Amino acid sequence: MALGQLRRQKKRPPVPKLQITAMMDMFTIIMIFLLVSFSSKPERMTLEDGMELPQSNAKMDYSKDVRLILSTTTLTLEGEVLSELQDARIAGMDPDDLRSSELYRKLLAYREEADATPQDPGAPEEGQPHLLFFCDKRLPFETINSVIKTAGMAGYPNLQFAVLEK
């Protein structure tokens, strides 16, 4: 009888409580970091793997215009691969005859489409359109010159060089 009473009174081991204080600390720090780096302009940009943009102290924001990407392997216009690069030379682009290149034709088409699109009467005049140019920092000027000259001839003399903020 006494033994049965003793068994009933036997204390059960306490249920261990999960210590989530440390996890809370970690989540709080991660939250603060992510809130600070939260982007109010969530835009997705697909750049080639391994592409390195130059760093700059420029402070101007880029505008959402036609995007031209020149990496060490491809030339891409608005997501469409136009040609490939070999030894820093763009295939299909003759420096002496830039108007025969695919890039010139495509840019001209974009320019004509932009000119044909009626602007909103209430919207401010935008002036000359810009070309947002992403270029790998390791490319020589000889390669870039063909591209920017072609852009100028196709009606895009104003370029915005995309850079990483220092």
Add this chain to the structure above:
Amino acid sequence: MSRLGARRHVKEEQETDLDMVPIMNMFLVLIPFLLMSASFLHLKAINTSVPVQAERHTQAEASEPKVEVTLVIEIRTQGFHISALSDALDGRELAKLGTDIPIGEEGAYGFAQMADHLETVKNRYPASNTMLVIPEPAILYDTIIQTMDAARYSDNQDLLFPNVVLSGKVG
């Protein structure tokens, strides 16, 4: 006495645990959302133009007496060659504004020296804000961007030559 003793009882303080489960729920929802919209790379832009439409050049329209000087910076493999163009100055004055800045012993360009020279020209002719950059074919894009950076702001963060025209060498 016994009443006093009875009143004198120690109130046991009950331990209350803060329920953090709702806060954890909120974090588990917010953190993936913020991760997806976080930007770890901040993109900026440098406005440049290519010399195609010459009629847009403002010098033809300027009737102000202020002297504007367009600096020409040739980026060569041996260093910088700086010269100046202006309708208001003669050849001798323009020659004084030019200089050569060779690369250093370790192959580094003298960006600081170039910036100092540009600041001198800007202080003399404050209306000037345009420069023409002419790199040699082998010059890397990164060097061109660094040249533009050095020419954009002075040490005091004053604007130097923010308008850049990029061109290849003609002839």
